[in-house]
Amino acid sequence: MERHIFALQISHLLGESFSREWVYAQIEIPKQETHGDLAFPCFSLAKHYRKNPKDIAEEISQSIKHDVFESVSATGGFVNVMLNKKFITSHTLNQLLSEPGEFGTHSFGKGKKVVLDLSAPNIAKPFSMGHLRSTVIGNAVANLAEKCGYEPVKINYIGDYGTQFGKLLAAYKRWGNPSLIKENPLHELKKIYVKFHQEAEKNPDLIEEGRQWFRKLEHQDEEAVELWTWFKDVSLIEFNKVYQLLGVSFDLTRGEAYYNDKMEATIELLKENNLLEHSEGAEVVRLDEEGLPPCLIRKSDGTTIYATRDLTAAIDRYQTYAFDESLYVVGHEQTLHFQQIVHVLKKLNFEWADRIQHISFGMMLKDGKKMSTRKGKTILLEEVLKEAIDKARENIEEKNPQLENKDETARQVGVGAVIFHDLKHDRRNDVEFSLDEMLTFEGHTAPYLQYSYVRAKSLLEKGGFTSSSAAAEIDDPEAWSLIKTIRAYPEKIKMAYETYDPSTIAKHLLDLARSFNQYYAKTNIVNSHNKNEKLTLVYAFSLVLKDGLQVLGIETPEKM
C-alpha cells in the first residue's frame, strides 16, 4: 500500500516520461534501516532532466506528502521515506487480527488447478535424502499454491517399474533371503541391489540377466509379477512410515506400472503424427529443430522407457485434471528429460504442454559428490529422522524435563529440524549433506523458530491474553522492525509461489523470529504498563510464524 502511494506521488511529479510501474519497480528497501523504510534512487533520472541526482531527490522529497509517511528526506540522490509507524502498525495488526486465516493469502490462483508431481521414491530402494528434497519442496509448493488461491493436487508417482526391477529380481534370485527381507525390507533389498552392481562390474552377464527379468515382468511372467508385487507392498509400507513422520500426504499415489497398458496408445499417437523414427534399433522422436537430442521411446529390445511412461502419464493427467499448471518437482539432473517431454507433447499439438514446468532442485551431495544408490552411498532418511528425534529428546530432558508430551514434542522438533535444513537452501542449489548440521538446533534452524513460537505462547499465557482483548494501537519504537517483518509476509508468500521456492519463506521466518527475539530481549512485556498492546503484537507474531511453518510443512509445539 505505502509503496503504491509513494510510486503514485513520484510518478505524478515526473509526468508521462516515466510510468508508475517503472517508478514502483525502482523503489527499494534500504539496507540501512537508518536511511528509511522506503527509498527511490534518482540517478537514472539525472540524464533525462540533465540535473544532479541530489537536486532531483531534493525536489521530489519536497513534494511527497501523505499520512502514511512520517518524514521524507533526500540523501545522496535517494528520496528516503520514513513510514508513519502508528498508522502502519494499526493497519497491519487490524488486517491480521480481523481475519487471521486470510493474512498472507492471495486470490490470483482462484479457480485454477495445479497438479504437482512430488516425492516419487523408487520401490525396493530405500527412501533416501534425495527424495526428501522432492517431498518437502513439493509439499511446501503445494501449500503455497493453496495460499495463493489455487487448488493443488499432489501426486506421488511411485517408481515401481523399469530395468532396475529386472536387476533387482535377478539379484533376488541369486542372493535373496525371504526371511531377512520380511524383517527389514528396504535394507535387505538395498543390500542385494548394491551387491548386484558390484558383481556386475566383474561379471557383465548380470546386466543381461537383469534385462531378461525386466522383459519377463513386462510380459506378465507369473514369478516375476509375484516377486515384484511383494517388493512393492513391503516398500509402500516403509514409505508410509516416513510420510507419516514427515506429515506429508498425497491426493493420489500411483505407480508407473499403472500406465503399462496405456503406453501403446501413446506410441500409436506418435506414429499417427509421423514423429516416430527407427534409429539404431530403437524408436525415437527427433528433436533436432529444438536443438535437443532425440527422445527415446522404445528400446531396441522392444521394451519401453521412462519417457514413454512420462508422456503417457502427462496426457492422462491432463485428461483427468485439466490442470492450469503441472509441476514436476524432480532433481535438476532430469532437466533434459523434461525439456524433451514438453517438446514431444508440443509436437503432438497439445496446447497445454506449456503449462508443464520442471521444478528442479539441487542434489544432496556427500563430500561434493552425488550419492548413488548403486554404490550403496545413500543415506537413509529414516535413520536421519530417528537421530534427529533422539537428539531433540535429549535436549528436552536437559532443558525442560517437566514437559508433557515429550515424545510428541521431540518428534515435532526433530523432524522439523530435518525439513527446515532442506527448505532453507535455495531450491536450485546443491545441498551438502551434513548430519551435524541437520542435528543443530541453534541459529538458522526449525527448533529456533519453534522455540520463538513457544516463547510467544508462554508470554500470552502469562499475560492472560485472549484474542478478544486485542489492541491494534501500539506505540513502541522497539517494535517497528518486528511489525515491518510481519507486514512483509503476504508479499513473501506471493514471491515464494511465483519462484516455486519455499526458501523465501524459510528465510523470512528466520528474520521474523530474530526480530521477535530481539524485541523480547530488550522489552519487558508481561509486566509493562501497556501489556495488552505488546501482547497483541506477540500474538500477531505467533500467528504469522505458525502460518509460515505450516506452509513449510513443519509443526509447532505449544511448549518445548
Next chain:
RNA sequence: GUCCCAGUAGCUCAGCUGGAUAGAGCAACAGCCUUCUAAGCUGUGGGUCGGGAGUUCGAAUCUCUCCUGGGACGCCA
C-alpha cells in the same frame, strides 16, 4: 567434446529484475539468566564477492573470456 548450473568470511549459506558502509548462522573469543523458557540476546575478530576484461553515474548482481567443481548429453529413472 557440446550444453546447463555453481564458485561470496575458516565452514554452511543469504544477497543476484544493478544502487548508499557486502550480511546471517556455525566455529573462536568476550559479555548478559532477582524480565517474561539462555534451543535466546549483545559485542569482537574474520572478505582480492574464483581471475581478467567490458557495459554503466554506479557491478557480488548484466556481457564476454579463462580457471575450478558439479550435472546432463539414446537404450537407468
